[in-house]
Amino acid sequence: xxxxxxxxxxxxxxxxxxxxxxxxxxxxxxxxxxxxxxxxxxxxxxxxxxxxxxxxxxxxxxxxxxxxxxxxxxxxxxxxxxxxxxxxxxxxxxxxxxxxxxxxxxxxxxxxxxxxxxxxxxxxxxxxxxxxxxxxxxxxxxxxxxxxxxxxxxxxxxxxxxxxxxxxxxxxxxxxxxxxxxxxxxxxxxxxxxxxxxxxxxxxxxxxxxxxxxxxxxxxxxxxxxxxxxxxxxxxxxxxxxxxxxxxxxxxxxxxxxxxxxxxxxxxxxxxxxxxxxxxxxxxxxxxxxxxxxxxxxxxxxxxxxxxxxxxxxxxxxxxxxxxxxxxxxxxxxxxxxxxxxxxxxxxxxxxxxxxxxxxxxxxxxxxxxxxxxxxxxxxxxxxxxxxxxxxxxxxxx
RNA sequence: GCGUCGGUACUCAAGUGGUCAACGAGGGCAGACUGUAAAUCUGCUAGCUUCGGCUUUCGGAAGUUCGAAUCUUCCCCGGCGCACCA
Numbered sequence: 134x135x136x137x138x139x140x141x142x143x144x145x146x147x148x149x150x151x152x153x154x155x156x157x158x159x160x161x162x163x164x165x166x167x168x169x170x171x172x173x174x175x176x177x178x179x180x181x182x183x184x185x186x187x188x189x190x191x192x193x194x195x196x197x198x199x200x201x202x203x204x205x206x207x208x209x210x211x212x213x214x215x216x217x218x219x220x221x222x223x224x225x226x227x228x229x230x231x232x233x234x235x236x237x238x239x240x241x242x243x244x245x246x247x248x249x250x251x252x253x254x255x256x257x258x259x260x261x262x263x264x265x266x267x268x269x270x271x272x273x274x275x276x277x278x279x280x281x282x283x284x285x286x287x288x289x290x291x292x293x294x295x296x297x298x299x300x301x302x303x304x305x306x307x308x309x310x311x312x313x314x315x316x317x318x319x320x321x322x323x324x325x326x327x328x329x330x331x332x333x334x335x336x337x338x339x340x341x342x343x344x345x346x347x348x349x350x351x352x353x354x355x356x357x358x359x360x361x362x363x364x365x366x367x368x369x370x371x372x373x374x375x376x377x378x379x380x381x382x383x384x385x386x387x388x389x390x391x392x393x394x395x396x397x398x399x400x401x402x403x404x405x406x407x408x409x410x411x412x413x414x415x416x417x418x419x420x421x422x423x424x425x426x427x428x429x430x431x432x433x434x435x436x437x438x439x440x441x442x443x444x445x446x447x448x449x450x451x452x453x454x455x456x457x458x459x460x461x462x463x464x465x466x467x468x469x470x471x472x473x474x475x476x477x478x479x480x481x482x483x484x485x486x487x488x489x490x491x492x493x494x495x496x497x498x499x500x501x502x503x504x505x506x507x508x509x510x511x512x513x514x515x516x517x518x519x520x521x522x523x524x525x526x527x528x529x530x531x
Numbered sequence: 532g533c534g535u536c537g538g539u540a541c542u543c544a545a546g547u548g549g550u551c552a553a554c555g556a557g558g559g560c561a562g563a564c565u566g567u568a569a570a571u572c573u574g575c576u577a578g579c580u581u582c583g584g585c586u587u588u589c590g591g592a593a594g595u596u597c598g599a600a601u602c603u604u605c606c607c608c609g610g611c612g613c614a615c616c617a
Contacts, residue, residue, distance in 0.1 A: 295537085385568060422566090485579075493561090521560070522567050
């Protein structure tokens with residue numbers, strides 16, 4: 134592994150390395166095979182591109198020959214990470230958690246290699262956390278002070294706002310810290326929102342095993358103003374999305390995210406990204422075209438070159454040229470069926486009220502005969518309907 | 532345990548007997564403008580409706596009242612203060 138390669142591994146998309154970049158670098162240079170893990174709490178059924186960023190970094194370590202572990206936080210997810218949470222998170226049952234992580238491996242396999250030599254290993258932290266008795270917990274709890282916990286921003290904030298902080302929330306970082314000890318890893322990888330939790334693990338490793346666990350935090354997607362892109366922004370593409378959907382989600386990202394998403398989500402070399410950045414800043418090049426390249430390279434990672442190319446074509450046809458997309462869902466209907474009923478039963482709208490509102494705002498059009506739907510009681514006709522900008526459906530009358 | 536303040540829609544948050552399906556902000560949806568961006572402007576954002584209304588919703592249950600998110604009682608949950616600290 135040459136020096137530039139190592140440098141890219143330890144700098145691209147990285148926000149911080151503890152104790153230092155040099156510390157990790159020295160071990161790699163010595164040729165040591167490192168064991169590194171990334172933990173994910175299965176709090177929802179799908180992984181999205183935000184999760185993919187640290188997973189991608191983990192895969193880079195795998196490709197460089199290091200041993201990587203994807204840790205499923207099936208135990209910790211039941212407690213709930215208080216990071217970024219204004220209130221205590223609802224606790225999940227183990228059944229819910231297991232259902233959530235069912236597809237994680239499949240979704241992550243576009244990035245990580247789960248087969249062959251040096252395959253990525255999946256572990257579950259319930260295996261050790263679930264076995265601890267109260268004495269073990271007390272022992273663990275004695276390693277950290279209440280003040281250290283209260284230093285955390287969101288606990289401070291909650292204290293100021295007179296909102297509850299439950300004791301079990303204090304235990305969360307300790308549990309995550311214990312993961313490191315149980316797996317005896319050399320290092321941990323995670324988003325930069327996880328730094329506190331990861332550093333707890335570093336401290337615990339030092340205390341219990343006298344081992345310098347390193348911590349690598351990766352940057353999160355954020356725009357020029359430093360605003361983080363989260364699930365709440367709605368267009369965070371899921372890894373389970375098909376190529377078309379993923380492509381169009383990425384196209385609706387804010388321009389401000391462009392440079393950082395090239396760095397974090399694609400394999401395009403850094404020197405090229407630097408050129409792209411200069412292009413954006415200095416020329417009048419249409420950022421749309423740059424964004425198309427972004428979308429294309431990301432979709433290629435998850436769906437392959439061919440599907441990405443097709444998704445790009447579909448996107449151009451549908452949104453740039455305003456043509457009717459050719460791969461839209463169709464609904465079979467009878468002659469007298471009302472549009473409102475068909476849309477409701479096919480879950481295109483959530484309620485009849487939503488349909489009425491859409492009609493009132495002129496959002497529903499029959500593209501085949503170019504007629505806007507003006508009444509909520511219109512009978513369905515053969516043809517393709519567009520609902521708003523993104524929703525399409527085809528109706529076949531039998 | 533005592534006192535006191537609080538629990539409101541997806542989130543935050545106003546409302547302290549009728550004008551409340553509930554101000555405002557964020558998010559979301561839609562329209563205009565565009566590059567399906569962003570920003571901006573506008574409308575919508577519980578459900579059903581023959582468009583007259585009707586039904587469900589302000590922690591839970593019961594009650595007072597012609598009428599309750601708003602008042603009373605009990606219960607559940609939380610913040611703060613005091614007490615307790617074997």
